[in-house]
Amino acid sequence: MFFNFLMTHRFKLCFLPFLAVIAMKASLLSTQDLHNFYLYLQSNLTSLTIFSISLPLGSTLYIMNRPKPVYLVDFSCYLPPSHLKVSIQKIMHHVRVIRESGAWGKTHENDYLMDFVEKILERSGLGQETYIPEGLHCLPLEQTMAGSRKETEEVILGAVDNLFRNTGISPSDIGILVVNSSTFNPTPSLTSIIVNNYKLRDNVKSLNLGGMGCSAGVIAIEVAKSMLQVHRNTYALVISTENITQNLYLGNNKSMLVTNCLFRTGGAAVLLSNLSKDRKRAKYELVHTVRVHTGGDDLSYGCATQEEDEDGVVGVSLSKDLPMVAARTLKINIATLGPLVLPLSEKLFFFVTFVKKKFFNPKIKHYMPDFKLAFEHFCIHAGGRALIDELEKNLHLSPLHVEASRMTLHRFGNTSSSSIWYELAYTEAKGRMKKGDRIWQIALGSGFKCNSSVWVALRDVKPSPNNPWEDCLHKYPVEIDI
Numbered sequence: 001m002f003f004n005f006l007m008t009h010r011f012k013l014c015f016l017p018f019l020a021v022i023a024m025k026a027s028l029l030s031t032q033d034l035h036n037f038y039l040y041l042q043s044n045l046t047s048l049t050i051f052s053i054s055l056p057l058g059s060t061l062y063i064m065n066r067p068k069p070v071y072l073v074d075f076s077c078y079l080p081p082s083h084l085k086v087s088i089q090k091i092m093h094h095v096r097v098i099r100e101s102g103a104w105g106k107t108h109e110n111d112y113l114m115d116f117v118e119k120i121l122e123r124s125g126l127g128q129e130t131y132i133p134e135g136l137h138c139l140p141l142e143q144t145m146a147g148s149r150k151e152t153e154e155v156i157l158g159a160v161d162n163l164f165r166n167t168g169i170s171p172s173d174i175g176i177l178v179v180n181s182s183t184f185n186p187t188p189s190l191t192s193i194i195v196n197n198y199k200l201r202d203n204v205k206s207l208n209l210g211g212m213g214c215s216a217g218v219i220a221i222e223v224a225k226s227m228l229q230v231h232r233n234t235y236a237l238v239i240s241t242e243n244i245t246q247n248l249y250l251g252n253n254k255s256m257l258v259t260n261c262l263f264r265t266g267g268a269a270v271l272l273s274n275l276s277k278d279r280k281r282a283k284y285e286l287v288h289t290v291r292v293h294t295g296g297d298d299l300s301y302g303c304a305t306q307e308e309d310e311d312g313v314v315g316v317s318l319s320k321d322l323p324m325v326a327a328r329t330l331k332i333n334i335a336t337l338g339p340l341v342l343p344l345s346e347k348l349f350f351f352v353t354f355v356k357k358k359f360f361n362p363k364i365k366h367y368m369p370d371f372k373l374a375f376e377h378f379c380i381h382a383g384g385r386a387l388i389d390e391l392e393k394n395l396h397l398s399p400l401h402v403e404a405s406r407m408t409l410h411r412f413g414n415t416s417s418s419s420i421w422y423e424l425a426y427t428e429a430k431g432r433m434k435k436g437d438r439i440w441q442i443a444l445g446s447g448f449k450c451n452s453s454v455w456v457a458l459r460d461v462k463p464s465p466n467n468p469w470e471d472c473l474h475k476y477p478v479e480i481d482i
Contacts (some may be wrong), residue, residue: 068232068274070225071282072455075270076163078155079468080131084265087128088121097139098250111133116254120261125385125406125480129472130413131265135245143340148184148246155241155267156190157197161267163237166464171198174253175234176272178226180209180216180417182446183306183316185242194239205231213304213445216240216379217417218453221270222289228274235275239265242416248401249315256315262384266415268420284439284455288340292333300325304446316446327390329450330442334369337452341374341438371395375454376437378402379423381444382409385480391442407476412468417443422468426476433461 075229095117135147156179164171177200179190188196191206205227209216215242224236244265249256273282302325303319313380319325346369352369371378378401380391388409392402404423408415412422420441427433439455463470 031103035096037270046368059206067275068229069279069341070228070283070286071273071275071278071458072252072286073169073235073271073273073278073282074167074374074464075079075268075283075424076159076166076423076464076466077418077425077468078159078265078267079466080155080265084131084134084137085129086132086137088118088126089128091121091132092118094136094139098141098409101140113252113254113257117257117261120258123385124261125409125479126262126264126386126413127410129411133245133265134250136359141228141248142149143245143248145186145246147343148243149186151245151265152181152241152243153197154409155191155265156194156269158236159241159267159269160194160198160239162466163271166466167271169271170236171200173235174198174200174204174237175231176224176226176236177206177239178209178220178224178236179207179239179241180212180220181243182211182213182216182240182416183247185210194237213382213448213449214242214414214416214448215443215445216417217268217420218289218441218443218451219449220417221272221286221453222291222451224272225286228272228294233275234273236272238272239267240270240417240421242371242418247316249313251309251311251313253309253313253317254308255317255319256313258318259306259316262414264415266412266418268418268421270421279458282458283461284457285455286453287438288337288454289447289452290333290337290340292329292336293447293449294325294329294332295447295449297325300329300448320323323386325448326387326444326450329448330391330394330444333442333450334371338369338371339453341440341454342369342371343373346370346373366395368396368399371440372397374438375440377424377427377433377439379420379427379439379441380405381442382406382412382419383414383444384424385409387444403477406480407478410478410480411472412474417445419443425463425467426469428461428463429467429473431462433457435459 088106095114099114133151135142135151177191177194179194181190185208189208191208194200194202195206207223209220212219220238220240224238228236242263244263249260299321303322304316306314306316308314338350350367352367353364357364378397380388380402382388382405388402388405404426407426408419408422415422420443435457437457441453444450
């Protein structure tokens with residue numbers, strides 16, 4: 001019926017003279033030209049009508065369905081109380097007492113394994129003020145479900161409480177909740193703990209990500225981003241943490257003892273928004289997320305596995321293939337991310353080198369693009385000293401570019417998926433984050449996965465209240481012995 005109306009004499013009388021007047025005013029047509037134009041419009045009325053309807057309709061559909069910007073309003077990293085600090089000397093004292101009591105391993109292997117643990121700790125890059133949960137300060141150790149819950153709740157609620165205080169957001173404003181914790185997933189879930197504690201609304205969209213390793217923080221961000229495209233005008237709360245209490249390994253397998261030396265207590269809460277009004281106060285805008293999962297390959301799948309040792313003690317085993325797998329997975333991630341962020345000159349160099357290697361000289365080395373042209377700041381997962389060293393070398397970064405990662409490892413240890421947020425907090429605390437700066441967060445984890453998130457600073461970013469570095473920033477950076 002609507003189309004029939006458009007073809008009526010009434011519509012022609014109203015619509016065509018209007019267009020003719022506009023045309024006459026715009027180009028000062030003569031009377032004869034105006035008459036010809038009028039006849040042309042009459043003969044092409046159907047096409048003109050379809051075009052006139054399609055243009056605004058298409059524009060409206062585009063505006064309604066285009067991806068919504070995702071803003072990082074603020075984030076908060078958990079700072080444990082000072083009585084949970086632990087030095088390397090205290091750790092070694094605990095190890096000696098536990099092994100001498102016979103509660104840990106075979107006594108005839110004590111001296112050999114003690115030397116191994118001490119050597120790992122001394123070379124780890126960790127400082128003397130990292131944190132372990134309360135249950136592991138006790139002798140004998142308290143590795144109970146209650147102790148594990150207490151650790152995780154203190155970390156999560158401590159970070160979220162501070163985030164709500166800093167942003168002024170009410171818990172009832174949260175429409176999406178994503179929590180990641182790799183090895184501790186009780187029932188009710190961690191998301192349920194948060195919903196219950198803050199009395200979140202009953203239609204909150206909650207997800208609990210488990211078993212996804214140290215790279216799960218970026219995965220959680222991407223999941224929240226995807227949900228923010230579907231659920232408009234809301235906030236997403238993303239929480240990344242790991243539990244240490246339940247995952248301390250008390251066996252004799254050296255590949256499983258390494259994690260005891262590196263992992264420490266920590267967690268972070270991130271507030272994301274798709275509300276246009278939040279752009280003015282947000283710190284960052286999410287630009288890209290890139291995920292690579294090479295678990296289809298058996299070496300990748302088995303390089304970091306939670307399993308029982310020969311004595312039936314559960315721990316996380318790290319394979320000797322881990323460095324090779326990590327390098328390969330990182331290379332795939334870089335190949336995917338590069339075209340999205342690199343300037344044209346770097347893309348051209350990469351393409352030319354690829355063609356030469358493919359068709360002319362296979363011995364030519366792959367060209368590693370200069371990512372310093374794409375990013376001002378790098379947040380490399382503080383998984384260990386060797387990992388940071390390798391990425392610094394392969395990406396041709398300067399010591400300043402990896403300072404945040406090294407100092408995070410020194411001050412807080414490997415806090416798993418939350419380490420990239422402690423690094424971003426360090427950069428903010430140092431006053432280095434300027435408007436327009438681009439940040440690359442790189443995280444690697446079991447599976448094997450390498451995930452990247454890219455942010456851009458929307459303003460000169462100052463550290464939020466209760467930044468985890470505010471009481472010790474004057475000590476950093478520190479020189480780390482090789």
